Amino acid sequence: MKLTNFLVINPKASDAADRKGRIAGTYTRLMVRGDLESNAKPDVTGKLAAPEGGRPMKYEPRYWITRAIWGKETATNFSLTFKVETHEQVASLVTTGWQSNTNGEKWERVISHSDYSFPYFLVRNDGSSSVPKLTFKLKSDNTYQSQGFAAALSVALQVADKLVKEPTVVNTLASQASREKAQAADAAISQLFGTSIVEQLTTERDLAPTRNSHPFALGDAGVEVRLLLPVEEGDYRAEPKPVGSWYVGFDDPKPSIFSPVRICAPASTAGSDYCAEDVIKGEQRVASGLRASEVLAFLLTPPPGAAITVEAYLRSRPYVQSSIPLFGSTDAAIKLRAYDTLCHNVVNDIVKLGLNDFDGRIVLWALAKGMPDVVSMSAIPANSSCKLMLVGLPA
Structure with a gap:
């Protein structure tokens, strides 16, 4: 029996040799970058072309008489929950909704190509906060409790965002508000579904052995998640096709939250006012500004x-x-x-x-x-x- 998953996770290899304490005592943050199958990329001639493998999800309406006899509704949400110390945050990466009934046709698709809204957090010298937890969750359903799922979810997330903004840095004064916002976002996603398909992947990423790899900072401590969905919305029997991949990594470490100075790879430090080779030089540059x-x-x-x-x-x-x-x-x-x-x-x-x-x-x-x-x-x-x-x- 073949088990078909809509989420596929690929943890990056973490090489612990000679890297312990490399970023201890500094701050970093989570960064999310999406690479959609539909994104145009330059081919060998330099012309932009969509990559092979991805197929477009069409906006294909049904006949009016079919809509009158049989209403159809689908909803899908793909989200990331990030937890570190007392901080918790939910990021909605993909939301799709389709309503087809006597009122007509309505499609809604909301995609996050990148998300840098996560706060900085301290990687403590004792290692107590160097293992953030990432949970990827996909929920999909052909019937749901709220009309206009994507719009309803978007409004719910906007309300939560207006009530609580994420802090610049994780700290005990802001932790309660952040948790309440994350719980509100998670509840908004959950309550708008009835019976549904749920897939959840969880991974803990140990930052203690990371190195400063580029072009995506601290990439060896990150993870890649690939999302697949049916080409025909709601047709879960069909072979799913790739929608895109989301790369989750960590920013270059910062010696101070009060400065943009970072500890960067040697190739990035030349001619930059905001890059230093190590923590000592970074602190000196921070102090000067x-x-x-x-x-x-x-x-x-x-x-x-x-x-x-x-x-x-x-x-x-x-x-x-x-x-x-x-x-x-x-x-x-x-x-x-x-x-x-x-x-x-x-x-x-x-x-x-x-x-x-x-x-x-x-x-x-x-x-x-x-x-x-x-x-x-x-x-x-x-x-x-x-x-x-x-x-x-x-x-």
Whole structure:
């Protein structure tokens, strides 16, 4: 018996040799790029031509009398769920719908060719967040509960997106809202189906042994999924034909969430202001372009809703306000301890949110440079541990 699947997964080989810790302590993000069978490609003569193997899904109406006697409806959705640490996100990659009844014919096809909306997340040094989970799900049905499936799903996803925007970086302040949005998107897909065909593929991708391969960054930790569907919508008995492949990989690692600087392959670093060969050189390049006002204005949780900036988060911490009177103490020991306590608390709290130690020190630097009502750079005692935390950052 031949088992016909509509989803075919091809995990990329992951070579662990001599690559442990290569991107530990940096940020990366998921990237999705589609390659549809119908996409035109240059042939040997340079002319654009559709590749062999793919067949078009035609917009082929039925006779009016057939529609009057027998209404027909089909719906298909192909989606990706991404989970890492406390973050969860659903991306709808393909949605098709067809209604053929007494009201006429209606086709709806929504395809995502690429998706870079996923937030950055920290690949921790202890490896705790270096294994993101990817779940690909296909649901297809000839009958469903909602008229106009594709339109209804599109509206539901737009509503969810308006209620919650994905954060720039995965952090504990934004995790609950992201999970609620993912659950709403998944529910919208599920509830619009009755009895249906469901295929689900799940893979965990370990980022610890990855290398910076190009042209698709960290491609060896990625995965390719191929989607096949019947040429005649809803005809599940027919041999399915390829629709396209979606390549899921990870972006070049970033030393800091506050900068566009990345760790790139050596061939990409020449003449680029945003590429560095390694983390140390990357951090140096990040430091040279820092602006305290931009760091303080960085959104930890995006709008709509009560957006929280780095500055707002710092001002909400009780130890920030309680430290201010101690900075003016005439007792040198009390004054030194107050500065050291503040600095350690700031860095520790930023790391607890889900950012790295380098960004914790950048936030501390921005506090000293951009929030003079709390502390100023020139007032920090030279013999304090604060000064050591600010080494390598602008004076």
